[in-house]
Amino acid sequence: MPLRIFAGLALWWLLGIMMSGLLGTVVTGRSPFFELRGTPVGSIAVTAIDLVVGAISTPVAIYLAGRYVDRRRFRDFGFRVNRAWWADLTFGFVLGGALMTAIFVVQLALGWVTIRGVFVVGGVPHWTFPYWFLLSVGSYLIGSVIEELLHRGFLLTNFAEGFQVGPVDARGAVVVGILLTSGVFAFAHATAPNATAISTASIALAGVFLGLGYALTGELALPIGVHVAWNFFEGNLYGFPISGSTTTSILAIEQHGPDVMTGGAFGPEAGLLGVGAILLGILTTIAWVRYHRGGSGIQLAVTNRETL
Template sequence: MDILATLRRAAWHGGEARVRAPLRLGVGTLLLFAVAVAVVLVLGASGLVAPAGGGLALTGVVSLLATVGGLALAARFVDRRRWTDYGLRIDRAWWVDFGFGLALGAGLQTGIFLVGWGAGWYVPTGTFVSEGSFVAGFAVVLFLFLSVGIYEELISRGWLLTNVAEGLRFAGDRTAVVVATVASSAVFGVLHATNPGATALSTAIIGLAGVFLALGYVLTGELAIPIGVHVTWNLVQGGVYGFGVSGLGVPATVVETRVTGPELVTGGSFGPEAGLLGLAGILVGSAATAWWVRYRTGAVRVHPSITEPDLLPGGEE
């Protein structure tokens, strides 16, 4: 009986009436995978797309629907929280921060392009280049990166970072958030390690990009800034300046750019995220995020919602 009681306490948080963080993460991962499979099968059965195909647009649809569906189930039945508690308590302030994020992501990539162009490392070779219709191709790129910005932030920051931080509260809030930020960012980097042309350096820099994106979340308790930055960082990187986006190409770009500079600096075909220019952009973006939060709120500190769950009725309030 003592063994059973010990196992139950290890798996179940009685005060919160929910399973503990490791199990929440495990079950949530299974839900995300199951919903993704279901979405692909439904789309395939509908005749809209073949289950094994569909290109960039299908990738965006499946990933976004799977994330929203899977996390909606996880929120209600596993995490016992409201869907909006994943950083989507949308109000006027949320949209203001989102606008800042959009501007920051676009500005950072523009800065990277201008520095590289001025140094002769980037050479523009054409404009409004696409594999077919530019308008249709750019629409696909826009939809894809809007989807990516939402679902990757929901998973990596809204769900993963939050659950890890909550599970480590016994170590103190600051330690919990630091460890959760590092852990979720490491996962973020590793998930990009199999992209075409990925290297140890690109994986490390993308991991640091995860810390940059997490900063906007842990300081505000909302995903407005990270989603905004993520969307335009990718969109402007690939759809405007023609860089590789974590090793992936896009079907349409406003400016076609040939990369001629040293790969260590430019990132080569993988994109700026594999080079020192991308690293510089991440550092500047992190400083700009901290400045913005201080400007908006008067302080730079961890938002309490990251470690203090607002659970649905039935557990500890």
């Protein structure tokens, strides 16, 4: 298991480095098109290409790691797509959007947030908003899918299989995997702008939330839906910071409430309202799985040992 994880992550890192290097060569070359990169049009083009590179490198790396190292199919990382998969994806998106909407409505009702404008684009012409908005949405959508594929699909699956040793059975190994991947997920966000101890702990709890969605369904659909909607509603719609960074948003807001409640400059995850929303999401996920699948136990498909 350690060797499989190391090989997979090394492949992911090397592929990303190579593709980023190729992108850098293209962008910094003498092409007349990319001489426009100092203009709004050029900046949009460069960002779009970078987005495409990110969308390709991680799935390809995970596919290769699965095929030649793990000896498992790509679908075994949580992509056994069927009608139930799409239902979980839809529910996850609705849940993520509803939780973030609840955070926004509570802050608005308490006077902790003020809407000061719409269609915000920082530092570039206003007419470019539709393009930057679509790129921002695409970036967070792809980023959410990639994070779920890497943290839950690849790492959690390997942890759940590898820790079945001694007295630890398959279900116990899944629990260990959820805790470990949640720690890795939190560590990956610990160096984000404006990160705090509360934000790191909250991100770890969010990792449990997302990992539970994977463990209870055996698929990545539910956590992908939650992750995509959470980021979209948080940043692109309501204008909250996402992990300490601002983005192109439909609403421009100012926050006035206590940081311990709102999360301040990091975003709602660093506040108690965000923690409450995550806990509510965990309970709702359990209820949905029990209703939709007739039970809420850990799916042993996560520890799939079938090999190619």
